[in-house]
Amino acid sequence: MKISSSTRRRSTAPYLFIAPAVLLFGAFLALPIGYAVYLSLRTVKVRGLGLGKGSREQVWAGLSNYSKAVTDPDFAASVLRVAAYGVLVVPAMLGLALLFALLLDTPRARARRFSRLAIFLPYAVPAVISSLLWGFLYLPSVSPLYFVSDRLGWDLPNALSSGSVIYSVANIAVWGGVGFNMVVIYTALKAIPTDIYEAAKLDGCSELAIAWRIKVPVVLPSLIMTFVFSLIATLQVFAEPVTLRPLTNTISSTWTPLMKVYRDAFTRDDLNSAAATSVIIAVATFVLSFGFLRLVQNRAFSQEN
Amino acid sequence: MRRHTGFRLAALAAAAALLVTGCSSNGDTQSTDSAPKENVKLTFWTWAPNMDKVVAGWNATHPEIQVTVNKQDGGDPAVTKLLTAIKAGSGAPDLMQAEYQKIPTLVSADALADISKQLGSGTSGHFPESVWKSVTLGSDAVYGVPQDSGPMQFYYRADIFKQLGLTVPTTWDEYAQTAQKVHAADPKKYLGTFSANDPGWFVGLAQQAGASWWGIDGESWSVSVDDEATLRVADYWGGLVASGVIDNKPMYTPEWNAALNSGNQIGWLSAVWAPGVLAGSAAATKGKWAMAPMPQWSKDQPATGNWGGSATSVTSQSKHPAEAAKFAEWLNTDPGSVDALAKVSGVYPADQPGQSSALSAPPAFFSGQADFYKVAAETAKTARSFTFGPNLNVTYSAYTDEFGKAAEARSRSGFTAAVKAMQKTTLDNLKSSGFSVK
Numbered sequence: 001m002k003i004s005s006s007t008r009r010r011s012t013a014p015y016l017f018i019a020p021a022v023l024l025f026g027a028f029l030a031l032p033i034g035y036a037v038y039l040s041l042r043t044v045k046v047r048g049l050g051l052g053k054g055s056r057e058q059v060w061a062g063l064s065n066y067s068k069a070v071t072d073p074d075f076a077a078s079v080l081r082v083a084a085y086g087v088l089v090v091p092a093m094l095g096l097a098l099l100f101a102l103l104l105d106t107p108r109a110r111a112r113r114f115s116r117l118a119i120f121l122p123y124a125v126p127a128v129i130s131s132l133l134w135g136f137l138y139l140p141s142v143s144p145l146y147f148v149s150d151r152l153g154w155d156l157p158n159a160l161s162s163g164s165v166i167y168s169v170a171n172i173a174v175w176g177g178v179g180f181n182m183v184v185i186y187t188a189l190k191a192i193p194t195d196i197y198e199a200a201k202l203d204g205c206s207e208l209a210i211a212w213r214i215k216v217p218v219v220l221p222s223l224i225m226t227f228v229f230s231l232i233a234t235l236q237v238f239a240e241p242v243t244l245r246p247l248t249n250t251i252s253s254t255w256t257p258l259m260k261v262y263r264d265a266f267t268r269d270d271l272n273s274a275a276a277t278s279v280i281i282a283v284a285t286f287v288l289s290f291g292f293l294r295l296v297q298n299r300a301f302s303q304e305n
Numbered sequence: 306m307r308r309h310t311g312f313r314l315a316a317l318a319a320a321a322a323l324l325v326t327g328c329s330s331n332g333d334t335q336s337t338d339s340a341p342k343e344n345v346k347l348t349f350w351t352w353a354p355n356m357d358k359v360v361a362g363w364n365a366t367h368p369e370i371q372v373t374v375n376k377q378d379g380g381d382p383a384v385t386k387l388l389t390a391i392k393a394g395s396g397a398p399d400l401m402q403a404e405y406q407k408i409p410t411l412v413s414a415d416a417l418a419d420i421s422k423q424l425g426s427g428t429s430g431h432f433p434e435s436v437w438k439s440v441t442l443g444s445d446a447v448y449g450v451p452q453d454s455g456p457m458q459f460y461y462r463a464d465i466f467k468q469l470g471l472t473v474p475t476t477w478d479e480y481a482q483t484a485q486k487v488h489a490a491d492p493k494k495y496l497g498t499f500s501a502n503d504p505g506w507f508v509g510l511a512q513q514a515g516a517s518w519w520g521i522d523g524e525s526w527s528v529s530v531d532d533e534a535t536l537r538v539a540d541y542w543g544g545l546v547a548s549g550v551i552d553n554k555p556m557y558t559p560e561w562n563a564a565l566n567s568g569n570q571i572g573w574l575s576a577v578w579a580p581g582v583l584a585g586s587a588a589a590t591k592g593k594w595a596m597a598p599m600p601q602w603s604k605d606q607p608a609t610g611n612w613g614g615s616a617t618s619v620t621s622q623s624k625h626p627a628e629a630a631k632f633a634e635w636l637n638t639d640p641g642s643v644d645a646l647a648k649v650s651g652v653y654p655a656d657q658p659g660q661s662s663a664l665s666a667p668p669a670f671f672s673g674q675a676d677f678y679k680v681a682a683e684t685a686k687t688a689r690s691f692t693f694g695p696n697l698n699v700t701y702s703a704y705t706d707e708f709g710k711a712a713e714a715r716s717r718s719g720f721t722a723a724v725k726a727m728q729k730t731t732l733d734n735l736k737s738s739g740f741s742v743k
Contacts, residue, residue: 141567
């Protein structure tokens, strides 16, 4: 009696342990994804004037929502824009993060704790708040930046004009993202055994050579991880342009792919098209991040073994 | 311990389930009862300030029909919430404040009840024809009782006009000349701005020129965003923006507030609720503003448009449409209630008989202009009617995108091209959704 109950408990225990995770995954991830895929294959048809009861019904749409999404010139433009935005943001953000991490890691660095906190702090500011803050700085008549440059007789270009708005949005993302990536890379640097540095110094290596020949190769896996995170964040850029949008004429309602999803779902009340576009974005994110990881896997991680 | 929590959870779930079923069965029995003996309880979604105090007047005199006000964040969030509740099949209030331009969208989603049978025969006589048409969509049905309206006027800095020796423009030609004089006197100053972020504002301007973007023709919709009147208005503003005498930045930004405060924006084509906005955005300029009728296209046929305004509608989920309609009628036509709407809630009532007595003193921000509400009432009578369509949101978001490009490029031809692009987007969207379109 005693034995059988304890074996039974042992055999059910693993399931009990994973049950919460499976339930949460099912209820809040798998089910909504499945529902989004279902919605993306349906559409609402209206009859006549579309006024009153029974004038609309949901019908199967096949893949028409998908073909509509990929042939939409607004969608293509938003994808190209995000690609350009990614080319601006990702190298700038990771380059600065690596630079700051290496600087903090040099033996002569002072006020390390303060600098680390100061660089990390913008990451703790929510994107909507930081966009509002930068938005004020970008508007000439309320911005201290423009006030000072005006006094100095400089003529700053308008930060929100059609040519420069992408840099202004990218700037907010870089400002907010450098700190987090810096901490990840810095932590990896701290894990390097110091005897490697001693050996390098005995061989006559300068600090610069140590950074380039030892530190950067050793933290490469962290750089790859932060790159994948940044790539995903780039594909999902939403809060910054949406917050800046009311301040300017130059950010359209389909400026990024996610903004188009939002517009279709909540402005046009067309959940089905929005679902199709979000499935496309999800698949693209998946393919890009896993494709990149496979590509660099051998090169980056083989060195460790 | 663990079993205890589990039990408690189960008990809670059971109680919740009982509550839910209890509510719905209760509702069902009441709906079959046409003359309820018990008190009827109604909920009312609105975002008008202090509406609960206005409604208290009804609750005190009508113990058998009690109305509870449920404050909303504003027009758009309330519509999104209501549409979700309609799709879900429950959760909608009995009464809802509905902006005129959203009524076709709401009717199209079967969210509003037709209350034409419940209203008194004289109700329509309380309102200007253009306003009444917004709640009937030109049909025999009535989808709400008009509450407030937003007839447009021209607001300007009287002190700066005097300083620069300007007269108030009465025609659009004069407006263009005045804009040029203002900008020539000081390149930082503008008579106004063309805002690509405010489709409702542009609709008011087009409406004044005689546009009506949608229409119902038998069993089909017609779309005429690119009619002659709208193209004329777009071309006029395109000319002003292209020549640089009118600013091209959106309204309602920190930049715009700063310009209003500093006297760099010295005019605003706005609606009767403008004093409230100016008091918030340009507090430093109190008492320096004046209001005049809109500049006109034709002097012998004075006209204006509406920017904003809303009705009290009964939702299709209400179990007590008759009682709800009775309340909506009282709220917006009873002299005491209209008086409270104006004084307590601060809205510009659409009810014509009640309007004049309710609004005798000018708003505090315009304390120098004794005839403020007299001018407002006169212009309100000249508001042209405008039919909104069921895919207004599509048209409005096309407006912000297309006019955003045109205003940024300061291109006159871009303004008329924007109107044509809006027409195409609106029409394509109606057709692809399956609406029958002429």
